[in-house]
Amino acid sequence: MxxxxxxxxxxxxxxxxxxxxxxxxxxxxxxxxxxxxxxxxxxxxxxxxxxxxxxxxxxxxxxxxxxxxxxxxxxxxxxxxxxxxxxxxxxxxxxxxxxxxxxxxxxxxxxxxxxxxxxxxxxxxxxxxxxxxxxxxxxxxxxxxxxxxxxxxxxxxxxxxxxxxxxxxxxxxxxxxxxxKEYKVVPVIPKTGEECNQCGLCAEECPAGAIPKENPMLTEPEMCISCMRCVVICPQKARYADEGLVEMMSKRLGEVCSVxxxxxxxxxxxxxx
Structure with missing residues (x-):
């Protein structure tokens, strides 16, 4: 400082x-x-x-x-x-x-x-x-x-x-x-796969404090802001967004986002x- x-x-x-x-x-x-x-x-x-x-x-x-x-x-x-x-x-x-x-x-x-x-x-x-x-x-x-x-x-x-x-x-x-405009986004709450070794990095780095340090395999939906920080930094690539939801969003926004x-x-x- x-x-x-x-x-x-x-x-x-x-x-x-x-x-x-x-x-x-x-x-x-x-x-x-x-x-x-x-x-x-x-x-x-x-x-x-x-x-x-x-x-x-x-x-x-x-x-x-x-x-x-x-x-x-x-x-x-x-x-x-x-x-x-x-x-x-x-x-x-x-x-x-x-x-x-x-x-x-x-x-x-x-x-x-x-x-x-x-x-x-x-x-x-x-x-x-x-x-x-x-x-x-x-x-x-x-x-x-x-x-x-x-x-x-x-x-x-x-x-x-x-x-x-x-x-x-x-x-x-x-x-x-x-x-x-009203703050309204589709909540994409990251999921955790079996590759997770509970290293705790995601909980430490989550800007919203949505991942409990005592159990980093969980995500608190009401606190998560869908920033994808945990997905990007996970060393084990164990965090991911729901593929079905992402596909639905992609189809809906495909035309406006492709140009x-x-x-x-x-x-x-x-x-x-």
């Missing part, structure tokens, strides 16, 4: 904070691509760490924070918005990144913006980016790819170009509706003098 800016301390140099929730790795890849060209001190903050006290993090006006989250059913998972609200922005510049699996991001980017603003951040840019779907892996397979990488690096350069601008009177517009969606950038609109 030595990187935290505490009250009374000064921050004279720019720092880039990579603040992300990335249960299956796609969101972190996007953040890594966009951070690559920033020549400054970089600090990672993993919003999925259930043991972290995010209220201890304070930022300064010279800091730039990439705040990234996956899109679940057109919204940001409540666990993520709850953790973002605990941060103390103190006027730090925020780059909002909503990562979706090639269907639609709907109200997620606006929700990220509003949540970050309430936490005291100055929102200067929004990015909607595509990564491989966390449940239906055939959609956006392999993304972000080289084409995405080039585009995201270009976005990053444009964002860097406005970080020194005076933001007074400027407003960031991103698409979305307020009130947001390649493009990444989008939204920049702060500076008022004319």
């Amino acid at each position: 030595e990187m935290i800016l505490r009250k009374g301390e000064s921050n004279t140099g720019m720092r880039l904070f990579q603040i992300y929730f990335s249960p299956t790795g796609g969101t972190k890849k996007i953040v890594d691509f966009m951070s690559r060209s920033w020549d400054c001190e970089k600090v990672e903050i993993n919003l999925s760490n259930s043991l972290e006290d995010f209220s201890e993090y304070e930022f300064g006006e010279n800091d730039v924070c990439m705040v990234a989250a996956p899109v679940f059913g057109g919204r940001v998972p409540m666990l993520v918005t709850s953790n973002i609200r605990k941060l103390k922005g103190n006027g730090a510049k925020a780059v909002l990144i909503a990562v979706y699996g090639n269907r639609a991001y709907e109200d997620a980017l606006l929700e990220l913006k509003n949540t970050a603003a309430l936490a005291g951040f100055c929102c200067i840019a929004g990015v909607a980016a595509v990564a491989q779907h966390s449940i239906m892996n055939q959609f956006a397979a392999g993304r972000p790819d080289l084409r995405d990488e080039e585009e995201l690096l270009d976005f990053s350069e444009k964002i860097k170009g406005i970080t020194g601008e005076n933001t007074v009177g400027a407003e960031l517009w991103v698409p979305g509706n307020d009130p947001y 390649r969606k493009e990444n989008e950038l939204f920049l702060l609109d500076f008022a004319e003098e």
Whole structure:
């Protein structure tokens, strides 16, 4: 925690904070691509760490924070918005990144913006980016790819170009509706196969605390957010999503998810003098 800016301390140099929730790795890849060209001190903050006290993090006006989250059913998972609200922005510049699996991001980017603003951040840019779907892996397979990488690096350069601008009177517009759409996703509760050796890694890494440490073969349905973290990290490949349910979802979303969606950038609109 030595990187935290505490009250009374000064921050004279720019720092880039990579603040992300990335249960299956796609969101972190996007953040890594966009951070690559920033020549400054970089600090990672993993919003999925259930043991972290995010209220201890304070930022300064010279800091730039990439705040990234996956899109679940057109919204940001409540666990993520709850953790973002605990941060103390103190006027730090925020780059909002909503990562979706090639269907639609709907109200997620606006929700990220509003949540970050309430936490005291100055929102200067929004990015909607595509990564491989966390449940239906055939959609956006392999993304972000080289084409995405080039585009995201270009976005990053444009964002860097406005970080020194005076933001007074400027407003960031991103698409979305307020009130947001109802948070409604098909619950895909991972199952556990006989390969499980009860190592407990899934229980330790579950951001929602839905897997009991005393019996990691179980999953609490009312707590699970279907993030697929346990499926991705299981060393024994013993965790999996119900194939029948995934097939049903794939058929329903096949048409809308099969056409390649493009990444989008939204920049702060500076008022004319």
